[in-house]
Amino acid sequence: MIEKIKVNLNFSSDSMFWVMFGALFSAFVTIIGFRVTGEFSGAEGFGNGVLRYGIILLLAGLFAGPTSQALGKYYFDESSFEKRTELLSASLQLVLIQVIIAEIIVTFCYLAGKVNGVIYFSSYCVALLFESLRPICSAWLQSERRFFYYAVGLIFDALLRPVLAWGFSHLGLISTELILASYATSSVLSVGLMLLLIAKKTDILHIKIEQILKLIKYGYPLITNSLLGWIVSAGDRYVIAAALGAEASGIYIAASAIGGRIPLMLGNVFETYHRPQIYEALASKSFEKLRSRSKKWLIDILRFGLMISVAIFFFMPIIEKYLLASEFRAGAKIIIMISFFAYLISAICFIPQRILYALEKTGLVSTVEFSGLLFMGVTVYFCGLVFGLNGAAMGLLLAFTMRLIVSIALAKRALGPSI
Structure with a gap:
């Protein structure tokens, strides 16, 4: 209900x-x-x-x-x-x-x-x-x-x-x-x-003690989500540091920032625009509107994401030369492209997660983030050990893909047969 x-x-x-x-x-x-x-x-x-x-x-x-x-x-x-x-x-x-x-x-x-x-x-x-x-x-x-x-x-x-x-x-x-x-x-x-x-x-x-207590009562159950969200968004660099060292992590951070910041920014912008409409559809129990709004959100991310990925591919030599110091360029091209698609998938994951938040299913959001943490810890670490930095980036792509699958499944389950 x-x-x-x-x-x-x-x-x-x-x-x-x-x-x-x-x-x-x-x-x-x-x-x-x-x-x-x-x-x-x-x-x-x-x-x-x-x-x-x-x-x-x-x-x-x-x-x-x-x-x-x-x-x-x-x-x-x-x-x-x-x-x-x-x-x-x-x-x-x-x-x-x-x-x-x-x-x-x-x-x-x-x-x-x-x-x-x-x-x-x-x-x-x-x-x-x-x-x-x-x-x-x-x-x-x-x-x-x-x-x-x-x-x-x-x-x-x-x-x-x-x-x-x-x-x-x-x-x-x-x-x-x-x-x-x-x-x-x-x-x-x-x-x-x-x-x-x-x-x-x-x-x-x-x-005002009553205001402080009110903030604590609502906010502190969300600490787990804050912790898991941080680990999922930044944990890959620590896993790489553990597997390959701080220098490798520094190269990865700089290269993945170029590939990952743009899709994350797209995700945040489209979330700001589409989230109120998703909430409105759920508030009015209009599941047809929810489907159309969610589809529009997904199409916006994919359309802009694919156009930008093509631009990054063709301008890669310029990007490497002007956006990365010489010490950071080894293997950066592959890391940039893989990171772009990994964080594009992460931006898509905003859609089912915000549906869960709107339904006040914060426990299921924690489940999504915890699953993402487990996937990332395994795939990034072992792919990094076997294949180096490029393997670590591919491990992140695999982890975010599995996290998206889990979030979609839980959102469908929370919505029930109506959707």
Whole structure:
């Protein structure tokens, strides 16, 4: 039995433009940023730095991801400005409490000699704080329909990283330290800008226990999904590092970013556009409309994806020359193409997963992500051991394909015979 779902369809063409522009431009700048930072840090330093920063993003996602989802949900349930600002304040307070505890643990590790060097320590502390605040700021700006400022935040962060890497390289930082310092400083400046935009909408010192408890009640069951989602989206680079080393992982990260960012961006853009229509169809119990909307979503992804894949194939020599540092080009062509189709399949997986979310079948979403994790751990690791980096990329393609099959089967099961 499908219950009535509250839907907000207030999404203008201007909003769509800024969502697409922010995603496209930040993705392009991120790829250019990998080229620049790779030149200064080398493949091994780049791999180590991105892997370490990925752990920070994991912790930030666990601290703030569930809270930001709760903020996005309850924002539309509250009709008064006062209640909405209380929600924002409670979200920031809840995240800060967790970050402070984590920072204390990191400090003890540093004092015990478990963190090597002041650059590592300061980068960890600063990045953990601001990357944990980023999802809250983003959720608020999106709920407020301030997509221009959201896009500015994305682009500003992507632009700052290579610029800061260039600056820190002239100050003597190299390898992993350069990556961590530039990424952490970029988070301070870009998230600081977003905090300035919402500063007047919050009273961080005024604590509302009932709002915090409401956020915890809704958000914390989603921690498992946040963890599994991170592992599925970023776990392949850690599996490759375990199988082939940090240098190989650095080459893979840079090459797969070129192939994978575009389909992921397409997936996010089309999700932003089609998801409200999917929710509307389910809310009205119009299964014919659900079929047509889902089909349109799939066709949009495939049409644009196939056109872009042809362009990537023909312009591959230019892409390799200008988007990859010389140390990163070995075998990159095959990795780029395989990664493109792997993440195109991952973008298609958004469709059945969002249907499951709309049906409030979050447990089945966790099942999808957990199956993806198992598939990826096996296929990427063993294909990488046997066939090297190209095999690891093929293993990711196989894992995402099996994950898509599982998600489609569970969505059909959740919808029942009506569909």
